[in-house]
Amino acid sequence: MVKSWFNRILPSFARAHKKDDKKSPVPQGLWQSCPNCKEILYGPDLEANLYVCMNCDHHIRIGARHRLTYLFDENKYSEISADTEAKDWLSFKDSKKYKDRLSEAKNKVEEKEALICAHGKLNSMDVVIAVFEFRFMGGSMGSVVGQKFVDAVNKAIELKAPFICFSTSGGARMQESLFSLFQMARTSAVLNKLKEEKIPYISVMTDPIYGGVSASLAMLGDINIAEPKAQVGFAGPRVIEDTVRVKLPEGFQKSEFLLEHGLIDMIVHRSEIKDTLYNLLSKLSSN
Amino acid sequence: MAYTYLEFEKPISDLESKIENLETSTKNENAVSKEISDISNQIEKTTKEIYSRLDIWQKVQVARHPHRPHFSDYIENIFTDFDELHGDRTFGDDRAIIGGLAKFKNMPVVLLGHEKGKNTEDKLNRNFGMAQPEGYRKAERLMKLAENFNLPLITFVDTPGAYPGIESEERGMSEAIAKNLSVLSNLKTRIIVIISGEGGSGGALAIGVGDHICMLEYSIYAVASPEACASIIWRDKSKANEAAKAMKVDAESLIKFGLIDEVISEPLGGAHRDLGGSCNLISDSIEKTLNDLNTQDIDEILKKRYEKIMSYGLV
Ligand SMILES: [Zn+2]
Numbered sequence A: 001m002v003k004s005w006f007n008r009i010l011p012s013f014a015r016a017h018k019k020d021d022k023k024s025p026v027p028q029g030l031w032q033s034c035p036n037c038k039e040i041l042y043g044p045d046l047e048a049n050l051y052v053c054m055n056c057d058h059h060i061r062i063g064a065r066h067r068l069t070y071l072f073d074e075n076k077y078s079e080i081s082a083d084t085e086a087k088d089w090l091s092f093k094d095s096k097k098y099k100d101r102l103s104e105a106k107n108k109v110e111e112k113e114a115l116i117c118a119h120g121k122l123n124s125m126d127v128v129i130a131v132f133e134f135r136f137m138g139g140s141m142g143s144v145v146g147q148k149f150v151d152a153v154n155k156a157i158e159l160k161a162p163f164i165c166f167s168t169s170g171g172a173r174m175q176e177s178l179f180s181l182f183q184m185a186r187t188s189a190v191l192n193k194l195k196e197e198k199i200p201y202i203s204v205m206t207d208p209i210y211g212g213v214s215a216s217l218a219m220l221g222d223i224n225i226a227e228p229k230a231q232v233g234f235a236g237p238r239v240i241e242d243t244v245r246v247k248l249p250e251g252f253q254k255s256e257f258l259l260e261h262g263l264i265d266m267i268v269h270r271s272e273i274k275d276t277l278y279n280l281l282s283k284l285s286s287n
Numbered sequence B: 001m002a003y004t005y006l007e008f009e010k011p012i013s014d015l016e017s018k019i020e021n022l023e024t025s026t027k028n029e030n031a032v033s034k035e036i037s038d039i040s041n042q043i044e045k046t047t048k049e050i051y052s053r054l055d056i057w058q059k060v061q062v063a064r065h066p067h068r069p070h071f072s073d074y075i076e077n078i079f080t081d082f083d084e085l086h087g088d089r090t091f092g093d094d095r096a097i098i099g100g101l102a103k104f105k106n107m108p109v110v111l112l113g114h115e116k117g118k119n120t121e122d123k124l125n126r127n128f129g130m131a132q133p134e135g136y137r138k139a140e141r142l143m144k145l146a147e148n149f150n151l152p153l154i155t156f157v158d159t160p161g162a163y164p165g166i167e168s169e170e171r172g173m174s175e176a177i178a179k180n181l182s183v184l185s186n187l188k189t190r191i192i193v194i195i196s197g198e199g200g201s202g203g204a205l206a207i208g209v210g211d212h213i214c215m216l217e218y219s220i221y222a223v224a225s226p227e228a229c230a231s232i233i234w235r236d237k238s239k240a241n242e243a244a245k246a247m248k249v250d251a252e253s254l255i256k257f258g259l260i261d262e263v264i265s266e267p268l269g270g271a272h273r274d275l276g277g278s279c280n281l282i283s284d285s286i287e288k289t290l291n292d293l294n295t296q297d298i299d300e301i302l303k304k305r306y307e308k309i310m311s312y313g314l315v
Helices: A002-009 A011-018 A043-048 A064-069 A098-109 A143-159 A174-196 A237-244 A255-260 A270-284 B007-023 B029-052 B056-063 B071-078 B120-125 B133-148 B166-170 B173-185 B201-205 B226-234 B237-247 B251-256 B275-294 B298-311
Strands: A031-033 A040-042 A077-080 A115-122 A125-132 A163-169 A201-209 A223-226 B080-084 B097-104 B107-114 B153-159 B191-200 B212-216 B220-222 B262-264
Touching (some): A031 A043, A040 A043, A064 A115, A077 A143, A115 A143, A115 A270, A143 A163, A174 B201, A174 B226, A201 A270, A223 A270, A237 B166, B056 B220, B071 B107, B097 B133, B133 B153, B133 B173, B173 B201, B191 B201, B191 B275, B226 B237, B251 B262, B262 B275
Parallel strands (some): A125 A163, B107 B153, B153 B191, B191 B212, B191 B220
Antiparallel strands (some): A031 A040, A115 A125, B097 B107
């Protein structure tokens, strides 16, 4: 059987795809299959191609820290509120304690929360960048994600530097209930301060974004950008299908759908994002 | 509609039916009236007992009680001279959200709130209080109206959540909600928010940011409805009871966390038992808050509102 043959010669990718407990931001190993077209891709080529499939141009999900390396000059940056850690306000417990879920996420992803914020240079321009880490509890926004976002925006104000956020998130973090819901207000409110200071904010939507993150900080960019075919919406497709009992149209909630419906300004390929950000920001910051 | 008793109210309904039987009995009139008065006392005692130790899931049931007063009841009984204002000027008029001008004790105010609907037809017409983007955009238009004419904004929150539909997504549900959060957080007028029934997810928060956030005693407020949370976290909708408890959706819990500013008491047995009494309690709270907010200048109010928003979940 073809599959078992691959399993033998391509053990790392096969295992990485079966288990979800992989530590690195992208499946490691010499070979990897594209989640979209299933083409087997050579690791170093894929890395050189910024984890965009060489066959079908699918933008493979990448980790937050990995993405930062594509953005900051020489991969040099200073992190903002790096040590802030989540708090279990509600002593929330389902089949597992929230506390335990947090420790598991920390061990698995080797990050302290689902948002990493940093400042540094992008094509020699001072910028502050926040990036969601989807592998950390689905990139969900709890109080510390909200707080780190606020800290990052305040840093941008302090430095008078443009602010960029790459979002990818399942939405609000259920385990913090109302604390989490209110982060939508908190992140939206702090962005008003940025506006008052006339500092630009570019929101970059990457696959996927739903719920509380979509309905707050991700939609509030002075300019909203999406990676190709990123899935972005308020309600998840399953919830919508259960409600309306109709099969969802092809391409529903994809970047191209958002562009067509006037919700984003542009779709930008991963290989062009850094220069596009620079070009847009240099125009907005010219005065 | 026949009166609906909740499951945990069975001891009360048993006593009520005893009274009904007595009222039709042919026994000596004095004896009957004595017995009825005894049972009435018992009913009050039993109701007090039951309602003094409701668990969170029981409170969820009261918040969703079929007879629970809705926004339209509060408009009629707390305010006067209501002029409903319709439409988002772009797409349509969403009847899941009612908005308009009214007077509160002769003071003009802007009102906004979810309306779940009264009977089957009304419920369908109002989409069970689940608004679409045009509902939130109508709300935004009226928020701006309040700001421009320096009128206090009073909102009533009662929704299971924003409507999850294909057209909602096409018309930018996320953007509509996000925009309102942004607008409310620095709207230059006084804002009072009252969670009167169910406060569910971003669809609730989109008219729920303000200077003074109150919850009625038996209302609930959470990041998602207990059913939605149960299906996401437990992968089982029937675990809504556990989800409601884990999320601590009740007013009593949420005020302890400092996430809300006031709990407005409800009459014995819940707001639906005594609409007039309930409206008086809400009205007193609004009056007190407005008097307090009116003594502060708007810059002070905006500063405090911003600090309040930033304090949510501050670690
Ligand atoms: Zn591919």
